[in-house]
Amino acid sequence: MSDSRSKYAIPVMSFSAGTIVANVYYSQPILKQIAGSIGATETTVGKIPMLAQIGYGAGMFFLLPLGDKVNRRKLILTLATLLAVFLVLFANVSSPALLYSLALLTGICSSPAQIILPMAATLGTENRGKNVGIVFSGILCGIIGSRILSGLLTDLWGWRSVFIASAVLVIISIILLYLFLPAVAPKFSGSYTNLIASTLQLIKRYKTLRQAALLGAFCFGIFCSFWTTLTFHLSGAPYNYSSSTIGSFGIIAIGGALVAPYFGRLADRGQVFKNLYITVGLLIGSIVCMLIFPLSVPVLVGAVFFLDIGVQATQITNFTRIYALDEEAHSRLNTVYMTTYFIGAGTGTFFGLLSWTIGGWHGALLQMLLWSGIALMIVYLSKKEKL
Numbered sequence: 001m002s003d004s005r006s007k008y009a010i011p012v013m014s015f016s017a018g019t020i021v022a023n024v025y026y027s028q029p030i031l032k033q034i035a036g037s038i039g040a041t042e043t044t045v046g047k048i049p050m051l052a053q054i055g056y057g058a059g060m061f062f063l064l065p066l067g068d069k070v071n072r073r074k075l076i077l078t079l080a081t082l083l084a085v086f087l088v089l090f091a092n093v094s095s096p097a098l099l100y101s102l103a104l105l106t107g108i109c110s111s112p113a114q115i116i117l118p119m120a121a122t123l124g125t126e127n128r129g130k131n132v133g134i135v136f137s138g139i140l141c142g143i144i145g146s147r148i149l150s151g152l153l154t155d156l157w158g159w160r161s162v163f164i165a166s167a168v169l170v171i172i173s174i175i176l177l178y179l180f181l182p183a184v185a186p187k188f189s190g191s192y193t194n195l196i197a198s199t200l201q202l203i204k205r206y207k208t209l210r211q212a213a214l215l216g217a218f219c220f221g222i223f224c225s226f227w228t229t230l231t232f233h234l235s236g237a238p239y240n241y242s243s244s245t246i247g248s249f250g251i252i253a254i255g256g257a258l259v260a261p262y263f264g265r266l267a268d269r270g271q272v273f274k275n276l277y278i279t280v281g282l283l284i285g286s287i288v289c290m291l292i293f294p295l296s297v298p299v300l301v302g303a304v305f306f307l308d309i310g311v312q313a314t315q316i317t318n319f320t321r322i323y324a325l326d327e328e329a330h331s332r333l334n335t336v337y338m339t340t341y342f343i344g345a346g347t348g349t350f351f352g353l354l355s356w357t358i359g360g361w362h363g364a365l366l367q368m369l370l371w372s373g374i375a376l377m378i379v380y381l382s383k384k385e386k387l
Contacts, residue, residue, distance in 0.1 A: 012180040012205065013116045014135045016173035018142025019192060020080060021113035023087065023106050023170075024052045025146040026162050030154045031233050038094045042232065045096075048103045049228060050349045055107025057342030060114055060335055065199045067115045067331030073181050076112040077174060081106060083109035084170045091163035113139055114249045114338050118323065118330035119184055132319050137258060140312050144253040147227070151247020187328045199332040206325050211382040212318040213340035215276070218375040220341050221348025222283060222368045223311045228349050229356045229364040238295065249304055256308030275317045276379045281332040282310030283372040291365050314375075315341075 027034065027048045059079075066075055086109060090102040122133040150162045188195055200210060229248070234241045258284040286307035293299040322333045348371070355367040380385035 008180050009102065009182050010120060010131055010134055012176045013120060014138030015303065016138075016177050016181075017113040017116045017135055017174045018138035018140075018145070019166075019169045020083065020110050020116075021056075021139050022142040022146035022149075023083065023110050023163075023166055024056050025049065025143050026150040026166060027052065027103070028227055029151045029250075030147075030159045030162065030243050031231055032235050033154050033159045033243060034099075038096065038099070041098055041280075043357070045351075046228070047351050048099055049224075050346055050353075051100050051103040052107040052110075053342050053345040053349060055104040056110050057107075057339050057346065058104075058341060059108040059111030060338040062196075063108070063111050064114055064335040064338065064355045065195050065332050066192075067118065067186075067334075068193070068329060069186050069190075069195050071186065072115055072119060072184050072331075073177070076115050076181065076194075077177060079109050079112045079115075080170055080174050080177070083112075083255065084167045084174070087163045087167040088111070089198070091160040091167075113142075115331065116181075116333055117319070118334045119182070126286045132323065133316050136312070136316050136319060140308075141254055141258075144250040144308070147246070147247045147250035147253075151243040151245070155242055155244040159269045188332075195332070198329075199335050202326070202329060202332055202336055203385075206322075206333075206387075208325060209322050209336055209383075211229060211378065211387055212322050213337045214387075215375055215382070216315055216318050216337060216341045217344025218371050218378065219280070219283065219311050219314045219344075221344035221351075222287075222371050222375070223307075223348070224345045225348040225352030225355075225364065225368055225371070226307060229352045229361065232356055233364075249301075251305045252301055253308040256305045256312065259309050259313075262313075272317060272321060273379065273383045276314060276382075277376075278378055279310045279314040279317065280372065282306045282313075284369070286310065287365055287369045287372060291362070291369070348375045 021290075023157045027045075031042060031048070033046045034048070035042050038045075049362075058166045063075075063079070083106065090099070090106060093099060093102065117132065117135050120131040149165070150159075153161045153165055188198070190198070207254055217229065231246055233239075234246045234249075286303040289299050318337065320339055323330055325333060351367055352364055355363040359366070378387060
């Protein structure tokens, strides 16, 4: 690839990863509208984002390791094309069963975002944290921006327009990736079975990978629990906000996502556990403030900002740690981490919905506080090498 094209590689990878991963989250702020449209309950449609996250996790485990074995560029483009097709279908069905199936398939085919991410770590090891931070910020902006776009489009043209618009964005990403995505030679020559086996062996081999994956699962579980239950909290009394207003809270979170790469630079300098204590502390502080002032909009705005910094900076620090473990196994390392990460997402969404059903917003916040306390304990035990 020529220098004039290679300089665009990281920005294109960041944009495309964000555009693709957003499809796991578009449904979260518009669950009430989907429920009303198809005549289902909020609990019923609440399974849509959960299945999307489970599908994403399955794609992580079964497809992401292929990034070390096959041409990553072809793999990414193929999955992104299938994603565009499933999005168009999603926009044209009303059966809960079909929506569930397509949510699962959409999640699976959103996995290229995590095939792109480890590629950033190979484009200059001296700037690994910086490059990973830029691409991960794109993913974060996609996750958070999905709420803004879905809320706005739903209020203007209905929830189905969200998935048509997303299909268009994915097609644009496919074109950009075709033009600018670098070719990275695969480094694994064994069979697919051996590839999966070697992926599982990494869990036993690297204590740092186990620590980071477990911490990532709890932190992202808090993130997904928060954003799922926040939708119900803000759509009911005393707020009664519209979808676009709820989605606009994502603007605040994007600010937090843009701050998070700073922690990647600190991780490059070896300040890993200092990072993690700060980031998990931000989670705990944000949740405590919302518990003390449950109906304060200014407090909620501040909590959204700092909670997102805490979650995203934790992940960037974790990525910097694990990508330094084995230069020839980035995709497989990412498989272990991201599969665990999205098990945390699905579990966090499930317990968030359960806590909301039992205790409303207060119950959901208590569940998140418990999980953040566990995350802090994981950091402590990891530093002491007792985990």
